[in-house]
Amino acid sequence: MPNTAIDIKRQPLTEKNTWWKNAVGYQIYPRSFKDSNHDGIGDLNGIRQKLPYLKELGIDFLWINPIYASPNADNGYDISDYQAIHEDFGTMDDFQSLLQEAHALNLKIIMDLVVNHTSDQHPWFLESRKSLDNPYRDYYHWADATPEQLPNDWQSFFGGSTWTYDEPTKQAYFHVFAKEQPDLNWTNPKVRHEIYQMIRWWLELGIDGFRIDAISHIQKEPWDFKITDNPWAPFMNVTGIESYLAELKAIFNEYNVMTVGEASGVPHSEASAWTGDHGYFNMIFELEHCQRVGEQGSQKGSIHHLKHSLNQWQTSLATDGWNALYLENHDTPRSVSVYGDHSPEAAKALATVLLLMKGTPFIYQGQELGMTNYPFNSIKELDAADTIHFYQTLLAEGTPAKEALTIAVNWSRDHSRTPFQWDDSPFGGFSTVTPWLNVNKNYQTINAVQKDQDKNSIFHHYQRLIRLRKETDALIHGEFTLLFPDHPTVFSYTRTTETESWLILVQLDRELTAITFPDSWELSDWEEVLANTACKALQHEMMLSDYEAHVYRKVLN
Structure with missing residues (x-):
């Protein structure tokens, strides 16, 4: 694979670069953005084709969800090779072309950095499970167990135990997500060395930073830790994580790039330690404001909760730190459906709230069009493993199928993963063939062509807000x-x-x-x-x- 750094101009390492405070970001879920080779799956060349559209919107950088080699047990967040591109998305040459063309348009690119876990098909894990004394055994968390007696009763984010028993070695391995995503053992200095080498490889390639996935989970409590109220406490912002984050920060500082950490479990009261002047990252994604509040089975979010939570983060980071602002991402439903009534007026109102707060705004693909939640009618229309598991759990508990579906899809991640609606042609202009996930049925009226037909479209409202923000110091600082x-x-x-x-x-x-x-x-x-x-x-x-x-x-x- 090519290992040639792309020639780009960087800020001198002695100068603190805070370009991201003035910037607006755009998140791309590549599988659903634009299919260029007619296989029903979005790809890197599809992103390249649409760079002029993104430039016209006025954004400054792209955050691209994982494009690495992966068996896709969790749509790319289970990585089998950190330095290879998944064939669905293209090649490393395609990525380098995307990077060069984006930089030519003065658009920066940040990548998803997934280092809490790998795929169970990663060479490290394949070696790790061969024997108790394999050199890679300690790259992951293994503990003595039987099928009936696992090391503890901790539950994973995706449902079920955090442990999967491995018969050949009579031990179980640990995973906070799916069983196909074994957690890396960050206490092992060899693991950290491998990760840091990989990080430098990408930075030398010329990317402009990282969104660091699930980083607050890399430290675990001892296996005999007793859970009281929070089921995720044993692996969420656990004491001792500080030393690892400091090591990451030192590498990022060498390259003077943008970093945003996904900091689940970090309360607003501790935010400045993570993102302040002496923090680990330039900013963090908090998860408090987008938590589901209200009756089970309802898609409506609480405006009071949204406002109260965002205010707490604005206040906590008022003088030390920086907010990463968002209302949508690949893990949340569409904001115009959750906090609005699917209408253009609601989409514009939410955009106004988001883009003028203090912090760096992130627009999720299609948000600038007012894309809405999908009206799922069958569990067969779903791809998200956690939604399907939740549905099956509800059925096992005796919930009627129709009610179980309503409850399960309420907050499903697949609402935001339906293909981008480019125009009113078949499949919304995303592809010429049936896509990997259904296109929302409203693509004929909600699509990107609206921007050329209506100067008062949602797209143009976003465009005006972005321009206003960039021209106004008070709306930044x-x-x-x-x-x-x-x-x-x-x-x-x-x-x-x-x-x-x-x-x-x-x-x-x-x-x-x-x-x-x-x-x-x-x-x-x-x-x-x-x-x-x-x-x-x-x-x-x-x-x-x-x-x-x-x-x-x-x-x-």
Whole structure:
């Protein structure tokens, strides 16, 4: 495989590069983005074809989900070769061409770094399971066991035990995800050496950073640890992880690249230790705000929870650290379905909330079109292993099949993984053949061609918000203050510097609702800059409805 570094200009290592604070990112789930070779699966050359579209949107960097060699037990998050491209996506030459063409357009690329676990088909694990004294045995977590008596009763994120018994060696191996994803043993310095070599290989190739997957799980408690309330406590942000994260940080600092860690289990109160001036990563993805809140089987999210959680993170990282902002990703349903009513107005309102908070916004593919959740009618339409396992569990508990399906697909990851809707041709322009996952049935009315037909489309609203953010220092560095914290549907906040203040006022519902500004506010000083509906002057008492979103600016003396 080629091991030639692409010639790109890097910031001097002595200069702290914070380009990502001014940037807007775009997440690509490659299997569902664009199929260029007519096999029903998205690929690297499909991404290359659509770089002009992404440039037109105004984003600055792409985060690409795993494209490495993999048996696909978990759609690429089970890696069998860290330095090879999965044949579904193309070749290493295709990747290098993508990287070069993206850089030519001043678009950066960050990769998914998956180092909590490998595939059970990775050469390390294949060697590891051969014998108790194999040199690779300690690359993973093995413990004495029997089929009836596993080392403990810990449960995996995907359901079932975290242990899988291996008959030939009379031991079990540990995995916090699927059994096909054995966890690496980070206490072994040889494992860390191998990982660090691989990281440097990719950085020398010229990529611009990493999104580090499941990194808060790499340290485990002793196997006799007793769980009290949190079932994930034995492998979530466990004490001792700090030394490994410090080693990773040292490597990233050598290359001065962007890093964003997926930090499940890291509360907002500890966030600055992970992403502050002395933290391990430039920013982290927290999972608190997108947790399901409400009745089982309901797809509606809680606006109050969303607002409260995001405010906590904005406040906790106000002076030390940086937020990674998102409403959608490959593991969550579509935000316009969860927090809206599938409408363009709701999509624009949510975009306004997201893009003007403090932090680096990440747009998930199709979010800029208002792509919605898929109306699953059969478990056969699903691909996500955790959803299928949940459905089967509900059936085993006696839940009727129809009800079980409704509950299981409620928060399924497959809602966000349906193919990108490029136009109204068959299969939404994603492919010329039947895709690996069904295209949403609304592709004929929700697709990328809308941007050329309607200057008030969701795409253009995102475009305007991105441009406004980049042109406005207060919308990047300004202080965040939440307004109307207890209002059930209005999400409003200010962004303020010494010279100006911005007011973002959004109603996340169709119902008519009233808000009241304090008498001390001089409202005549505010100028409306952007809205998703008719302009509306600020008043001390205002009525809002139908997912209205307004952005106002005030010059300070």
